[in-house]
Amino acid sequence: MTDSKRFFDLGKSGLTRRTALKGLAAGAGLMAAPGFVRYSQAQSSAPIKIGFQAHRTGIGAAYGRWYEKTTNAAVKLINDAGGINGRPVEIIVEDDGTDPKRGAEVVGKFASQHKTDIVFGTLFSHVVVGSAPTAGELKIPYYVVSEGYHVASGKLNRWVFQPGITDVRSQVTSVAPWVAANLGKKVTMIYPDYAFGYDHRDYFAPAIKAQGGEVVAQIPIPPTESSFTKYLPQIPADTEVLYHVMVGPGVLTFVKELGEFYGSNKPQLFGFIDSLEAVDINSPGLEFLDGSHFWEGSPRYAQANDSEAMKAYRAAVGIDDNGASTTDAKDVSTAAHMFGCWETLYVIKKAMEDSGYKGPEDRAKLVEATEALTEFKDGPEHPQGDKTFNGKIHQVFGHQNISKVEGGKLNVVHRTSIEDGMYEPEGDYTTQPL
Amino acid sequence: MAFFPHLLLATLEGLVTSAVLALTALGLSLVFGVMRIVNVAHGEFFMLGAVLAWAITTAVSGHPALGFAAALVLSPLIVGAIAWVSERLVLRRVEYNPEATIVATIGLLYIIQQLALTFYGPEARPVAPPFNVRIQLPWFGYSGYKLSIIAASALLLLATWLVLTRTRIGLIMRATQYDRETAQAFGIPVGRVYGAVFALGAMLAAIAAVLIVPIQQAHYLMGLDPLLLSFIVVIIGGLGSLRGTVIAALLIGVSDGIISMFFSPTLAKIIATLVVAMVLVFRPQGLFGTATK
Numbered sequence: 001m002t003d004s005k006r007f008f009d010l011g012k013s014g015l016t017r018r019t020a021l022k023g024l025a026a027g028a029g030l031m032a033a034p035g036f037v038r039y040s041q042a043q044s045s046a047p048i049k050i051g052f053q054a055h056r057t058g059i060g061a062a063y064g065r066w067y068e069k070t071t072n073a074a075v076k077l078i079n080d081a082g083g084i085n086g087r088p089v090e091i092i093v094e095d096d097g098t099d100p101k102r103g104a105e106v107v108g109k110f111a112s113q114h115k116t117d118i119v120f121g122t123l124f125s126h127v128v129v130g131s132a133p134t135a136g137e138l139k140i141p142y143y144v145v146s147e148g149y150h151v152a153s154g155k156l157n158r159w160v161f162q163p164g165i166t167d168v169r170s171q172v173t174s175v176a177p178w179v180a181a182n183l184g185k186k187v188t189m190i191y192p193d194y195a196f197g198y199d200h201r202d203y204f205a206p207a208i209k210a211q212g213g214e215v216v217a218q219i220p221i222p223p224t225e226s227s228f229t230k231y232l233p234q235i236p237a238d239t240e241v242l243y244h245v246m247v248g249p250g251v252l253t254f255v256k257e258l259g260e261f262y263g264s265n266k267p268q269l270f271g272f273i274d275s276l277e278a279v280d281i282n283s284p285g286l287e288f289l290d291g292s293h294f295w296e297g298s299p300r301y302a303q304a305n306d307s308e309a310m311k312a313y314r315a316a317v318g319i320d321d322n323g324a325s326t327t328d329a330k331d332v333s334t335a336a337h338m339f340g341c342w343e344t345l346y347v348i349k350k351a352m353e354d355s356g357y358k359g360p361e362d363r364a365k366l367v368e369a370t371e372a373l374t375e376f377k378d379g380p381e382h383p384q385g386d387k388t389f390n391g392k393i394h395q396v397f398g399h400q401n402i403s404k405v406e407g408g409k410l411n412v413v414h415r416t417s418i419e420d421g422m423y424e425p426e427g428d429y430t431t432q433p434l
Numbered sequence: 435m436a437f438f439p440h441l442l443l444a445t446l447e448g449l450v451t452s453a454v455l456a457l458t459a460l461g462l463s464l465v466f467g468v469m470r471i472v473n474v475a476h477g478e479f480f481m482l483g484a485v486l487a488w489a490i491t492t493a494v495s496g497h498p499a500l501g502f503a504a505a506l507v508l509s510p511l512i513v514g515a516i517a518w519v520s521e522r523l524v525l526r527r528v529e530y531n532p533e534a535t536i537v538a539t540i541g542l543l544y545i546i547q548q549l550a551l552t553f554y555g556p557e558a559r560p561v562a563p564p565f566n567v568r569i570q571l572p573w574f575g576y577s578g579y580k581l582s583i584i585a586a587s588a589l590l591l592l593a594t595w596l597v598l599t600r601t602r603i604g605l606i607m608r609a610t611q612y613d614r615e616t617a618q619a620f621g622i623p624v625g626r627v628y629g630a631v632f633a634l635g636a637m638l639a640a641i642a643a644v645l646i647v648p649i650q651q652a653h654y655l656m657g658l659d660p661l662l663l664s665f666i667v668v669i670i671g672g673l674g675s676l677r678g679t680v681i682a683a684l685l686i687g688v689s690d691g692i693i694s695m696f697f698s699p700t701l702a703k704i705i706a707t708l709v710v711a712m713v714l715v716f717r718p719q720g721l722f723g724t725a726t727k
Contacts (some may be wrong), residue, residue: 057548059655071707222699226650226659230447230695233440233574252560252651260568284498284562339609 011403018079031376047090048083048352050075050345051110056339058098059223061122062278063334067095067121070338073316074345075289084349085357092116099131103372105129111138117360118348121341123197124144132156139434141366142234143348145340146262147171147297152395154427158434161370161394164344165297165337166387166421168199174421175295178414183268184240185213185295190231190254191221191245195266200245200272216321221246228254232261252285259288269293273300273403273410277334282323282408289405294411298384299323300335301409304402313342324410339384347373347389364434370394373429380408388418392428397421439573441545442697449684450580452588454642456683458660459667460676461638466610466675471525471535475542476639477661478550482513483514483640484652485550488559498562502648505561510640517636521629527679530628531629531686543657550654563648583645595676607631611674670713673724682721 006324049416052071055064084086092114096103103122111117118141122128122433127149132150135142136157144151147167154187181185187208191197197220205215209335216236221228225378226252246254254275258266269292281300295380300323302314318326330428355362355369371391378386387398397418403410462476485533486509491501520542528534550649598604609617610627618624639660643652667686671678686706691701713720 055593056552057556061551062558171714175540224659225699226656227447230691230699233443233695250557250558250651253649256649257577260575263568263570263575276555282562285560 002108002111008136013086015022032377033270042142045087046358047088048085049090049092049114049116050348051091051107051114051116052091052105052121053096053106053110053119053127054093054094054121055098055127056093057122058096059125060098063123064095064098066278066334066338067123067341069333070317070341070347071121073318074342077316078345078349085196089345093365096122096127096131098124098127100126103127103131104134105274107140107142108138109135111140115360116140117357117363118143118146118366120344123147123337125150125199128160129156129195130162135159139363140360140372141363143344145337145344146198147337147340150195152390152393152425152427154393154425154429158367158429158432161347163347163370163373163389163394164342164397165396166341166398166400167395169203169234169423170201170395170397170421171272171295171297171400172204173207174416175402176204176213177211177420178402178416179241179270180208180211180213184424185211186216186236186238187213187241187243187270188235188236188239188241188267189215189218189243190219190220190221191326193222197221197245200243204243213413226250226253228256228262229257233394239267241268241270242266243270244275245400246275251275252279252283255288256285259285271295273297273336277336278332280332281405282409284380292405294405294410295336296403296410297336298339298414299403299410300333301411303412307383309378309380309383312420313339317342325367343376343382343384347376350381369432386418388427391431394429436573439571441692442571443574444574444695445688446580446691446693448688448694449584450687451690452687453584454646454686455660455663455667455678457587457642457645458589458639458681459664459671459679460591461635461642462664463671463674463676463679464638465632465667468607468666469525469530469628471530472539473635474536474661475546476539476635476664477522477657477659478483478543478546479513479517479636479657480639480643481654481657482516482546482653482659483509484561484650484656485554485654486512487644487647488561488639488652489554491561499564499655502561502564502644506641506644507720509644510637510690511638514633514637518629521632525544525632526625526628527673547654547657554652556654558651559652560651561647571586573714576650578605579599579648586645587642589643589677590638591680594638598676603630617668645662663706664711667711668720670721672720675720676724678720 053063054068055061075089075091083089094106096106107119110119119135120143121147123145125146126324128144128146128148129150136159139159142159145165146162147165147168149167150156151160152167189201200220205317216239217234218236219231221231271294273294274298302321319333319335320326322336323333351366351370355365357366373389376382376387385399389395389396399418400416400421401412402414404413458480464475465473487505490505490508494501494504524536525537527539563579565579569576569578606622608626610620610624614624667679667682670683691704693705
């Protein structure tokens with residue numbers, strides 16, 4: 001008993017006030033040790049780390065390369081202007097091979113190994129769908145530039161955002177009235193046989209029906225297909241408009257075979273530029289597209305009425321008036337989509353500033369701050385045009401361009417309003433716990 | 435579209451597929467027949483042929499036919515040289531051990547593919563066909579160039595057959611295939627024959643690729659499909675049998691064209707794979723192959 005009493009009795013034990021002070025000092029010293037110094041600095045000047053899930057290899061590599069160029073250009077501007085919350089932005093790139101399984105691994109790697117603040121930049125819809133659950137589990141904000149409807153559908157999770165590019169449902173809804181009024185009402189659709197194609201299939205048909213038109217045939221094509229002539233007999237003879245959206249290296253073949261099949265006696269063509277991103281519109285075999293129309297997110301060719309912001313954006317990314325690299329005229333960009341990287345980075349910047357983001361512990365605050373955003377104004381940060389953001393479905397809405405192939409160029413002939421692309425939201429992420 | 439024109443289109447498409455497939459598969463079959471190794475990198479030699487065809491046609495100015503002719507000659511030669519070097523540097527070092535060569539050629543596959551990505555890039559690039567003739571049939575139009583592929587392939591197959599059966603080189607190859615050790619005992623430089631056969635196999639794939647590239651574009655991932663189809667053809671036809679390879683290529687190509695047009699492309703692939711399984715079960719040496727000694 002006496003022993004234990006002595007043990008707790010400070011006054012009578014060997015523990016004097018001086019020793020206690022020494023202990024305190026040692027503790028303070030520990031606090032000031034290198035580990036802690038770095039931590040306190042992380043909140044002031046260490047870079048904000050953005051994990052860029054890039055399609056460097058695999059089927060999306062042509063897109064991935066331009067997504068990377070656009071991202072680097074935007075980050076340079078952001079850093080030159082003082083970074084985010086006074087901290088520089090650092091992009092850490094990991095290749096996902098345009099593969100959903102690897103995509104999920106890459107998200108995990110960003111969260112646990114690179115310890116990035118957020119993950120950003122994915123394009124291909126199957127990679128987004130494959131990676132989103134991991135982002136949700138690890139509670140790391142995941143900003144995609146993918147245009148698939150999966151984010152807005154409410155089927156992913158609260159950590160996934162698409163604030164820089166519109167989704168396919170919105171795109172097809174907004175172009176349908178123009179197609180029905182200017183090209184024809186009997187439409188045959190040709191689309192890739194996976195998620196991205198299904199978005200087109202599921203949402204264009206009702207949209208054209210609302211305009212008094214109809215889809216007379218739907219022809220899905222497996223994504224690995226390299227020859228298309230065998231599908232062409234399925235196109236009904238009374239087709240007025242051939243609606244085509246294809247992705248991957250087979251696109252040129254598709255157009256060429258279409259040309260051989262139809263000759264000059266062809267239906268009207270309406271396509272999504274996704275088919276021909278990174279492909280020179282004047283490639284041999286593409287003459288058949290002359291006079292046809294395309295959807296473009298952001299116009300590939302410089303237009304007469306381009307804003308100053310658009311000109312500055314094109315110069316910063318390094319594309320010329322034909323949408324090709326300023327250093328190599330044969331290196332055609334993915335201009336219709338890549339602006340989304342630029343605009344998404346500025347949305348991230350805004351959300352981080354609004355939430356006073358300091359580090360990974362503030363990720364939930366960042367999600368809420370992003371959800372609170374409503375409008376993006378036309379300007380240097382959003383060169384493609386003004387947009388509205390729906391925080392409940394984590395999706396942005398904006399203008400779409402319809403361009404005509406004339407004289408070896410794409411000229412914008414119609415620009416939709418934001419309202420044209422609106423639809424009834426099907427989900428609400430904000431009800432999910434963080 | 436009525437039944438007959440539909441069938442005609444399906445058959446034409448099938449014949450084009452068969453023509454290219456026969457050349458590619460023949461290369462694979464030859465390498466297996468003579469060297470008894472499975473070349474998993476075969477599809478990448480096909481891809482290299484297409485990529486080089488793009489590079490050569492881009493470098494040659496003037497009429498597209500000039501560039502195409504240059505590509506048809508140079509591209510297989512370059513691919514053959516690359517194959518020869520890799521045979522000397524890699525396959526010979528692993529002493530043609532069956533398991534080791536599979537792993538080694540898988541490695542080659544990735545090396546070639548990633549080098550193509552690095553130096554050629556991820557884009558699909560078109561090559562202008564040597565001539566642009568559209569044949570207008572009463573029901574639909576068809577590419578004259580595609581028809582010429584069928585003819586060119588038939589000529590090349592005939593030439594290969596002549597080389598194998600009527601020349602001294604062919605005799606040496608067949609002797610090596612028949613019995614390697616005896617051939618060596620009779621003074622045949624088996625090592626050099628192996629190098630030449632491996633190069634020849636790759637060259638056949640490269641020629642097929644040059645023929646197809648004006649209608650299919652060069653892309654760094656384009657080698658996978660021909661590799662799988664070649665394996666299917668070679669298994670059905672019998673490894674090392676020229677006649678079996680050609681007949682199996684026709685069978686697979688035309689049935690693929692017809693089934694995928696009247697039913698679905700997926701069904702065509704299912705049936706082809708099923709045929710492979712059936713052949714493996716009931717006639718493991720292939721339809722025209724001879725049982726291995």
